[in-house]
Amino acid sequence: MTPVLFIEQVLNGLQSGVMLFLMAAGLTLVFGVMGLINLAHGSLYMVGAFTAAAVAGATGSFALALMAALAAAAAAGAIVELVVIRRLYDRDHLDQVLATFALILIFSEGTRYIFGSFPLFLDIPDYLSGPVTLPGGIQYPLYRLTIIGIGLTIAAGLFWLISYTRLGIRIRAGEADREMIAALGVDISKLYTIVFALGAALAGLAGALVGAIQSVQVGMGEPVLILAFVVIVIGGIGSIKGALVGAVLVGLTDTLGGLFLPALFALFMDNSAAQTTGSALASMLIYILMAVVLVWRPQGLYGARPA
Amino acid sequence: MRLTSLIAGACMAALGGGALAEEGKVKVGMITTLSGGGAGLGIDVRDGFVLAAKMAGNDDLEIVIEDDQRKPDIAVKLADKMIQSEKVDVLTGIIFSNLAMAVIPAATAQGKFYLSPNAGPSALAGKGCHPNYFNVAWQNDNLHEAAGAYANDAGFANSFILAPNYPAGQDALTGYKRIYEGELAGEMFTQLGQTDYAAEIAQIRASGADSVFFFLPGGMGISFLKQYADSGVNLPVVGPAFSFDQGILQAVGEAAMGVKNTSQWNKDLDNPANKVFVDAFQAEYGRLPSLYASQGYDTANLLLSAMAKADISDAEAFRAALKEADFASTRGDFAFASNNHPIQDIYVREVIKEGDVYTNKIIGVALEDHSDAYVADCKM
Known part of the structure; x- marks a missing residue:
């Protein structure tokens, strides 16, 4: 194991963590503020990726595609909130899971209806493609560095929004006591729509950014959604800071586990068996991490203490 | 309807x-x-x-x-x-x-x-x-065996091989190794449905391999190829036709150009x-x-x-x-064959561009009249 490989893997872990954060931030806000479990969050990620692919295909501009993805996912989020989610706030979690699961199916088959069953093409723009050489002779794709930059910028922006703006104050108030802020004259339903659209936009942006290096296909959101749930459970539900720390933890654990565990098993097994066992265990590692965190702090790393 | x-x-x-x-x-x-x-x-x-x-x-x-x-x-x-x-x-x-x-x-x-x-x-x-x-x-192993045969012909001596960790993925690496005669720079199982291969690509870069064999069907292959092309690792790649199929080539785009893959069929x-x-x-x-x-x-x-x-x-x-x-x-x-599986030629194809459409053309035969490794075990 060379230091170069190690640093490259740390960067990879950071990059996947930052993307997870964009997903988890929306999920944790929606759950924290509205008490809603939204399984269809992954579908908004998919909407972002498909919109970006369609717009990039039509115009050839990646920047335009990203903006379109943001807008389309926010719009889809707002519409879904107004039409479906709004009716679910007073229901129990089982009803919410059922309804938002139905949304996944509707989004998936709707996307297939529009775009067909074959994956779409979305590529990195020329000015971001190829590797750059970092200090120490590390070759790293420029696009992934850009993703890390965008993700951290957005994280900073979200902190500012939550901590220093009127909207942020209302969001925090909504988390603490929903009835009270409604009684104080804040239009709570408008606030809900805004929060939901904001979460959706972040998911859509993540979908578009990741779509350029992965495959844009129906059902791409669900695996990420599961990880995002792990992240918010680790970080503490409702906490943006928790989502960021949890996401980076999950990203690093996943990447470095896949690197170290097979190497560890190779010390006392033959290579093939070590690979199989190591990979199998590495894929469990984030869930083990989640279990450990839950035993230690049941409310998550930054979750509010249970009343 | x-x-x-x-x-x-x-x-x-x-x-x-x-x-x-x-x-x-x-x-x-x-x-x-x-x-x-x-x-x-x-x-x-x-x-x-x-x-x-x-x-x-x-x-x-x-x-x-x-x-x-x-x-x-x-x-x-x-x-x-x-x-x-x-x-x-x-x-x-x-x-x-x-x-x-x-x-x-x-x-x-x-x-x-x-x-x-x-x-x-x-x-x-x-x-x-x-x-x-x-x-x-x-038979599941066939196209991977053909990829191994191509690797021998192409003079690959130190392959890095990877496939998802499930039965067909294990069959794939077994199939490749059955025919391939060189050394292995690394052997890796990824998760089924994995979409980010940055960690694997980093290991390929560090392994000193001279070639890469992968079996990642569907969306997994699209992700891998796009990320591989962007990583600056320029080793030759070979794989079975599943990642270079007509349905997904358009989604891979330029990143697939020139890649060799093995198939029992092609449109030409x-x-x-x-x-x-x-x-x-x-x-x-x-x-x-x-x-x-x-x-x-x-x-x-x-x-x-x-x-x-x-x-x-x-x-x-x-x-x-x-x-x-x-x-x-x-x-x-x-x-x-006696086990009701095909005896057929398996070809090497190369990804090309025809007009605006990415497709494959046959550039050689990897295995002729090939059956499979399990015929002898079949008693019927």
Whole structure:
């Protein structure tokens, strides 16, 4: 194991963590503020990726595609909130899971209806493609560095929004006591729509950014959604800071586990068996991490203490 | 829609007590993946199969099509329904090996014929072979073995190999290693459905390999190739056709250009049956056929050839007629080995661009008249 490989893997872990954060931030806000479990969050990620692919295909501009993805996912989020989610706030979690699961199916088959069953093409723009050489002779794709930059910028922006703006104050108030802020004259339903659209936009942006290096296909959101749930459970539900720390933890654990565990098993097994066992265990590692965190702090790393 | 009316017709026939097969009629139950990830494969198999049936214009062939959603439990339920209430004679269509393992042994044990247009798990080629099970595509290891043969010809001496951690992925690495003679710089199992390969690519870069072999079907391959092309690791890559199939090449784009891959079929194979197929498929569906479509088409033609020779009510004669494989395959020469799996040539293809469309062209033969490694284990 060379230091170069190690640093490259740390960067990879950071990059996947930052993307997870964009997903988890929306999920944790929606759950924290509205008490809603939204399984269809992954579908908004998919909407972002498909919109970006369609717009990039039509115009050839990646920047335009990203903006379109943001807008389309926010719009889809707002519409879904107004039409479906709004009716679910007073229901129990089982009803919410059922309804938002139905949304996944509707989004998936709707996307297939529009775009067909074959994956779409979305590529990195020329000015971001190829590797750059970092200090120490590390070759790293420029696009992934850009993703890390965008993700951290957005994280900073979200902190500012939550901590220093009127909207942020209302969001925090909504988390603490929903009835009270409604009684104080804040239009709570408008606030809900805004929060939901904001979460959706972040998911859509993540979908578009990741779509350029992965495959844009129906059902791409669900695996990420599961990880995002792990992240918010680790970080503490409702906490943006928790989502960021949890996401980076999950990203690093996943990447470095896949690197170290097979190497560890190779010390006392033959290579093939070590690979199989190591990979199998590495894929469990984030869930083990989640279990450990839950035993230690049941409310998550930054979750509010249970009343 | 024709499909639904077929299914409705079938239901009515079942209700009306039409359970007894009419003389010469053959009812086929197609269980394939038409929704969710992997739907592109099932759709191509279905379209190829239906195209062949339509071109033959044989009224004795009735097709019932259902979607397994890539879920083994649903596939098993559909198979039970087709066997018990639809009274099908022949089953076909399954794409994925785990679903095939759930359905095929039970179906053949009930005396039904199963013609596989795609999945060829090793368990069903060796000890678990069955006289009523015919594979018209390949045994799972075949294309990987061909990739190993190509690696030898190309002089690769230190390959890094990777595949997802599931039975077909393990078959893939086994298949490659069976033929490949060089050293291994690394061997890696990824997660099934994994979308980010940055960690694997970093290890490839650090391993000192001179070549990369990978088996990552569908979306996994798209992700890997795009990220690999962007990583600045410029080692030659070889893989089976599944990641370079017509359906997904457009999504990979420039990153796939020039990559060598192995396949038993390509649209430029020079034989009359293939020319007819490629033209008819494009005319019917307005897109280029994939290898999956060719497999569906060949499966239907195999069935039609057997129907012309024997009546399905005489299972013995029908089985013998299938085994003759007396049909014009889009692959040219085609025969069944003693375990009812194909003996065929496997080619090396290169990804090229024709106008705006990414596609493959054949650049050589990797393995000639190739059977599989499990024939000897099959006692039937």
